[in-house]
Amino acid sequence: MTGENCIFCKIGRDEIPCSKVYEDDKFFAFLDIKPVSKGHTLLIPKEHIVWMQESDDETISEIFKVAKKIMTAMKKGLSCELVQVSVVGKDVPHFHIHLFPRFENDEIRTHHQMVNYENGEKQEIANKISSTF
Numbered sequence: 001m002t003g004e005n006c007i008f009c010k011i012g013r014d015e016i017p018c019s020k021v022y023e024d025d026k027f028f029a030f031l032d033i034k035p036v037s038k039g040h041t042l043l044i045p046k047e048h049i050v051w052m053q054e055s056d057d058e059t060i061s062e063i064f065k066v067a068k069k070i071m072t073a074m075k076k077g078l079s080c081e082l083v084q085v086s087v088v089g090k091d092v093p094h095f096h097i098h099l100f101p102r103f104e105n106d107e108i109r110t111h112h113q114m115v116n117y118e119n120g121e122k123q124e125i126a127n128k129i130s131s132t133f
């Protein structure tokens with residue numbers, strides 16, 4: 001399986017600009033361009049894996065450890081009430097974990113809901129999360 005034209009592979013290779021939240025040898029996290037809430041992050045393996053169940057056990061274990069790290073940083077940096085985690089996988093065919101901050105009375109009902117960032121706010125929020133690691 002090749003990720004030659006995969007948008008998430010390109011983001012992970014730094015070929016497409018994004019608001020980066022986290023990066024290590026194997027994983028990459030960035031702000032979703034269609035955020036359900038401000039700070040909505042996508043965590044991906046840099047390796048092109050389409051479905052979560054196609055990852056080896058080690059990758060699964062490691063990616064959830066990174067998810068935990070980002071969730072902790074989100075709670076600290078964004079002072080959210082909780083962080084919702086979901087793996088949907090129908091939108092972009094590259095395994096990704098959605099992590100989005102939930103705030104008290106935010107009334108989020110669906111994944112299709114979208115918020116908009118003000119000018120410069122996106123990078124500011126990415127920095128708020130990544131600065132607390």
Ligand SMILES: [Zn+2]
Pocket residue numbers: 003006007008009010047048049093094
């Ligand atoms: Zn890919």
